[in-house]
Amino acid sequence: MRPPRIDALQFINPSETIFEEMRAGGVxxxxxxxxYHEGFRDTVAALSEWNRLFEAHPDLILRATSAADIATAMETKRTAIFFGAQNPAPIEDDLGLIEIVHQLGLRFMQLSYNNQSxxxxGCYEAQDxxxxxxxxxxxxxxxxxxxxxDMSHSGDRSRLEAIEHSARPIAITHANPADWHDVPRNVAPDTLKALFETGGMLGFSLYPLHLxxxxxCTIEDFTAMVARVADTxxxxxIGIGSDLCQDQPDEALAWMRDGRWKKEREDAAFGAQPAWFRSxxxxHGIAAALRERGFDAAETDALLGENWYRFMANSFGPAP
Amino acid sequence: MRPPRIDALQFINPSETIFEEMRAGGVxxxxxxxxYHEGFRDTVAALSEWNRLFEAHPDLILRATSAADIATAMETKRTAIFFGAQNPAPIEDDLGLIEIVHQLGLRFMQLSYNNQSxxxxGCYEAQDxxxxxxxxxxxxxxxxxxxxxDMSHSGDRSRLEAIEHSARPIAITHANPADWHDVPRNVAPDTLKALFETGGMLGFSLYPLHLxxxxxCTIEDFTAMVARVADTxxxxxIGIGSDLCQDQPDEALAWMRDGRWKKEREDAAFGAQPAWFRSxxxxHGIAAALRERGFDAAETDALLGENWYRFMANSFGPAP
Incomplete structure (x- = not known):
């Protein structure tokens, strides 16, 4: 098997065009x-919409629930689609829904999204x-x-407590180090240290607010940051969690930010992506830039997918 | 109008017997x-059950949404029933549901119940x-x-921040001072001070865990505590919020405590009530004991209902 290429976070507006781009990008x-804020029933509706997409595009995409499905996708030249929630909204206040959403195919769930859950x-609360x-x-x-x-949108104290309390490695699927770009969404050094020491994964984000x-941000700035994390x-x-929100209307961003929890609506608009990461x-360009930055072929393969593959193989079922 | 007698919190299992006891007790x-943990739809179902009770017992109870309804109840020798939630579960994650539950008749809502909302x-979280x-x-x-x-089941820091942030007086409908009986559900002195200074109300609880x-606990111990609060x-x-849970099965207590948020079920059983407060x-006995403790007739009337009446008259609609 050639090395898999894996992106640990996208919120694309799904279309045949994007599925074809996944194939073209070797993803x-x-x-x-x-x-984001969808409760159980609305999450099921979103999964149902994806079922229609799998039915309509069996040549391009594959519903995936285990790392083995990635191998199947690669053998059949398709992209394996895993599901996750960026908030625990789908489990509402019901611990029993954790197993139910897993049975429905969810494999990642953030414990909070920006606010308290x-x-x-979340990372935008005054108190954690x-x-x-x-x-x-x-x-x-x-x-x-x-x-x-997944602690991508949680506060750093919450992140640390999740790392400490979890018996298994956790993920921060899409964020960057705060000592490179200091915003609440990025990750403090102590948290990164604890994450990596416990076998956890960081997916580097390519979302403009995290860069x-x-x-x-140039691709050289980005790969220099990746190299610094790798050196440390x-x-x-480490892997990629691009946070690509391609083709989403601005209303989607308003929903992500404001949900139903506040009255005033701020103008929300997706910003431009860096010229070197738009789909x-x-x-391919990121792979080339990592090689130019000095990562060897094996390191580049690890970074672009093998690390996530190994993590997924160990994480998506009961502990061994 | 004679002074109204008001209990600012009961979770009785409704029956004709209890409605008749309300009349017999002059309530x-x-x-x-x-x-407690019922979301929007299940709260509507509970309200619907109460609509059936109002239909079945029009001679005993009255659906109430304003202080004026108490006067109507008194004129017609019935008990005015107000509704509240002990958790923000009915509004789920939707700020718009606050006005909706108010339109459906809710007049009190706790911002949390024991745990984080x-x-x-809540008062049982390690961190507030x-x-x-x-x-x-x-x-x-x-x-x-x-x-x-209503901050009855919230942590003290949360209580203080609610008092500070609210433009209108708030309530702690059912709790006692922590310096009388130091449990997380009771209220710290600083919080009580801030509550009263801002025109808020405390309903003294008669639930055994709060005594x-x-x-x-003897009725003399209880009235001595009330007198100390009054002196201070x-x-x-101050008023009464008895927390009477008469005729509820123990399963109700398990639901209140455990909801759907934990897996292990502890044995939950309602404890005995003090002999002097079981229905x-x-x-009548509390009124007599307050008089014996030295409260005059006007103070006793205030404590047993007029204070809550005034608070309700100022609180159940838009601010003047």
Whole structure:
């Protein structure tokens, strides 16, 4: 098997065009967001829409629930689609829904999204509660069934407590180091250290708000940051989680930010992407830039997919 | 109009017997809990069940949404039933549901129940986040429509932040001072001070866990505590919120405590009530004991209902 290429976070507006771009970019597996603030029933509706897409495009995409499905996708020249939620909204206040959403195919779930959830604090709360009573229960249950804890939009104290409390490695699927670009969404050094020491994964984000200089961030700046993380922590726990939101209307961003929790609506508009990352076809350029930056072929393969593949193989079912 | 007698919190299992006891006890108005962990739809179902009770017992009870309804109840020798939620579960993650539940008749809503909610921390969380981003939005909206903020089961930091952030007086409908009986559900002195200074109300609880010596608490111990609070803070902000859970099966307690947020079920059993408070008929004895303790007739009337009446008259609609 050639090395798989995996993107650990996209929220594309799905279309045949994008699925073809995944193929053109050599992207073998993508973790796709199916819920921000959608509760259980609306998440099921989103999964149902994806079922229609799998039915309509059996030549391009494949519903995936295990790392083995990536191998199948590669053998059949398709892209494996994994599902995740960026908030625990799909489980509402019901611990039993953790196993249910896993049975429905979810493989990642963030414990919070920007704001406080029932499980922990988001990165935009003034106070970070850490894991709540229900949060500790949820971590244990997610560990049991193999639903990956994703702390991309959580506060750093909550992130640290999730790392400490989880019996299995966790993920921050899409964020960058805060000491490269200091915004609440990026990850503090102590958190990164704890994440990597426990076998966790960081997916480097290509979303402009997470990049130094935003859309003006050069690919050389980006790969230099990746190299610094690799030099500091090694290459075993890093991959890509691009946060690509291609073709989404601005209303989707308003929903992500404002949900139903506030009254005033701010103008929300997706910003421009860096010129070197606008679609799945741009992964070839990232591979080339990593090689230019000094990563050897094996490191580049690890970074662009093998690390996520190994993590997924160990994470998507009950612990061995 | 004679002074109204009001109990600011009961979770009785409704029956003709209990409604007759309300009449026998001279109880003109009761705030009844219709949701602990019930979300919007299940709260509507609970309200619908109450509609059937109003239809079946038009001679005993009256659906109430304003203080004026208490006067009507008294004129017609019935008990006015107000509704409230002990958790923000009925509004789920939707700020717009605050006005909707108010339109459906809810007049009190706790911002949390024991655990962390989307709005603030409960009193059994290790960390108290205070008001969250959504919590501050909710306080503003509850102020606007006239849905009373009830902090009975919240943590003390959250209670203080609700008092500070709310433009209108808030309530702690059922709790006692922590310096009398130090459990997380009772209220710290600083919080009580801030509550009373802002025109808020405390309803003294008669639930055994909130009483010094539990069910063995004597009526003299209880009235002595009430007298100490009155001496310290005055009598304007105090009333009764008995937390009477008469005729509820133990399964109700398990639901209240465990909801759907944890897997292990502990044995839950309602404890015995103090011998002097087991039903609505016992309010006469409390009135007599307050007089014996030295409260004059006017103070006793204030404490047993007039204070809550005044608070309700100012709280259940838009601010003047």
């Amino acid at each position: 073998d597996a993508v973790h796709i967001t199916v819920s 029932l499980l922990c604090a 509660s850490g894991l709540t009573n229900m949060g500790r229960e949820a971590v244990r249950e997610m560990n049991r069934v193999g639903l990956v804890i 130094a200089n935003g859309a003006d 922590y090694g290459t075993a726990g 799945n076809t741009d992964f | 003109d108005a009761v705030h009844i809990t219709v949701s 989307l709005l603030c921390a 986040s205070g008001l969250t981003n959504m919590g501050r939005e909710a306080v503003r909206e509850m102020n606007r429509v006239g849905l009373v903020i 010094a010596n539990g069910a063995d 803070y005055g009598t304007a902000g 609505n008929t016992d309010f």
